[in-house]
Amino acid sequence: MNKFKKGRFSGLIRPLSYLVDLSIINGVIYLFEVNLVSTLLFHSYITILWLVLSFYNKFYNVYRYTRIIQVITLIIKQIIVFTVIVYAFIGFFKKPIISRLNLGNYLLLTFVLLSFFKFLIFFLLSKYRSILGGNFRNFIVIGNNEKTRQLIQTFNSRLDFGYKFKYQFDVKDDSFSLGKCFNYIIDNDIHEIYFSVAELSNKQINKIIDFADNNLRELKFIPDNKEIFSKKLKYEYYDYIPVLSLRNIPLQEPINKFAKRLFDILLASFVIVFILSWLTPLLAIIIKLESKGPVFFKQTRNGFNYQEFDCYKFRSMTPNKSAHLHQATKGDHRITKVGAFIRKTSIDELPQFFNVLFGDMSVVGPRPHMVSHTNKYARSVDKFMVRHFVKPGITGLAQVSGYRGEIEKDKDIINRVKYDIFYVENWSILLDLKVIFQTFFNALKGEEKAY
Template sequence: MFFKQGRYSGFITPLSYFLDLLVINLFTNFLPINFQNPWLFHSYISLAWLILSFKNEFYVVHRYSKVVVVVRKLFTQFVFFFLILYAYIGFFKQPLMSRLALGKYFLLVFLGVAFLKFLNYFLLNTYRERIKGNLRNVVVIGKSKKANQLIDIFNERREFGFNFIAQFTPRDKGFELLKCFQFIVKNNIDEIYCSVSELKNDELTAFINFADNNLKTLKFLPDNKNIFSKKLKFEYYDYLPILSLRDIPLHNSLNGALKRLFDILFSIFVIFGILIWLGPLMALLIRLESRGPVFFIQKRTGFDNREFQCFKFRSMAMNDSADDRQAGKNDMRVTKIGKFIRKTSIDELPQFYNVLFGNMSVVGPRPHMLKHTDEYANRVDKYMLRHFVKPGITGLAQVRGYRGEIEKDSDIQNRIKFDIFYVENWSFFLDLKIIVQTILNAIKGEEKAY
């Protein structure tokens, strides 16, 4: 039953383990590392790799996983592998070991394992898409919008390896559970996808029992109108299962510490690498064109709905409506130098001081003026969720085109949609992706950067 329908998926993970361990152990022969006890090192590094792989779920890559998932797993695995590798010198007192050779060994292992990881990923995708191998026969129970979208994914993303067989509609008069179950058994269906909103409780129970008794994989497609569409966290209070509505990744202390460390290092780099010379130049240009301070300091809403002073290079002539009205297209308040620094986002650079001081992050939901926070909190559903994390200099909504002036309700609604997605799905690699996209957007220019 472990290798149904001639599939050999069960061999992929053990083979990956074997090849990676082979790389880890064979590459020691290519460099003069000067082991005192080679067998001790091989045993140590092999055991460490196995434990790390299990802990980091290094070999858990699903058929629908994206490339970024593979990159994240490689990064996590090799950060800890690097620490464990050099810890060997201290643990086993190896003064003669070459640190430089050990570093080269680490680089070789990383390149070897990464090559095998991506090769396996792309070969499997190609095998499923072109040769039609390693397929899963699936049926969909339900005819909702989400169910139809899922069927489109099965049919269009052939590299996922899902072979869509049939769709059943529980609301049809002719629908019978028994006939549905008979069809699933007769056609060797592997996975059943049920739309939760279209099935009654007793029907859901029947599907669960059927799947358990016939070794079928059962998955549920949530409806957006109910609680199951949320990212739920499953916990136990003693023996009682509890579902938490929302899990914020940055509320995890390790994630929060990693993000804060990155913020400090990145802000120091920008302050001493760019602002130390650009700041005086901008001060001169701003003061030559118009009277007033170099910096524009404005109260904005930050983490946990707390107020803070947000820094920017002043891009407008002094006016009384700066705290009430956003900059619009062809805004007469914007100076000549202001147009340039707003177009290139240079005006935002002083906010790296906010990042260093701890009331902002490099990446996060953009902070709004106090007036707008009060206004949108009453108009936009779930607006306040964005304050679960620190505001950012750039954010997911901004790189997706929702920056600048709010011209219509859909602008703020879409911005909040991306902000909430970021809050609930934060990862270090998502931050890096947003930073890279922000730099590219600044170089090529953005339509709403005025």
């Protein structure tokens, strides 16, 4: 079967990426006076270990639907470990005359060039698919529900993914049969089959699997929200027994937990020393002049493992008995003039950096709710409690994705939980940085629900 003719993927892309990267790591070394004695040994060493490292890190497993932040993560992981490998060459092969400084310059330039070509190939392929219509895959969908319609809409709008929608088979249609599906797939050169797990029986699913295997078609499952398959499953082997766990939480890993805590402490300390040290006295005077009451507002909220803690803010309302029960609404008469400004710019949230330093919160994470609201949503919103697997944040993925502030409709809290769960299951330092920068930009331009 000719892969190039079928347009599934170009067989040259990955070998070309290997060739470019190996040329960079082996060629750049000659731009610096590193004092290599055994050049053949060095080139063999870095080439073999680069290939082993790439396989282990899945450095070349970049697909048409891979997000930019995942590509950045791959590059950083690869270059960090490669740096250790390169410097280990000095001690392992006893080469003390090698210049450590020039070796560092070599690694820095290598990192820049590798990143440049990695992104160049990624973006060129995206443009090739979206503008020229090349490197495409034909697909069909079996099933007709909200999830399948969302998938079709996504592929039709994201031309850079390179998917061409051909047909949707409605399982509930009286004329539906798997035989018709299979004939259509063969006659129309379909590369990928997507089907809804919820709409097919086990017998039908097994038939589709057998057909896909025997006809070299890729098969993709579309889960239903009510099924266990909608969760992010972790697949492991206990000896030879396959075991599925419901979700893999990156922040349960000690190294990730340490990295996030270190990042939180450094950023919180910076904000407290260089911003809050002078801003707090200034705001304290303004807040006191406008209305009587404390400078800080303290409210009990639920955090990690559902434990309660005191969350701090600059007071933005006149003191009132309903502050712990009712969320701020648009045009809320309780909000003071200075309160309206600091809420609009999110300055009222800055004292929570003390919560971060104390260990109750993180800079980025699911936003904590008032205890009364948490108890309410825990009963009424599916998977709401998953948010409490990690520390709550000053800002979060849901907030920068348009779901901050007042809960006006059920979909507001449902979508907020959806983004929070995605964050819990896909955390990375780069994702935290993305959320922080987006929060900063949103604060500068102003947000509709920042009141």
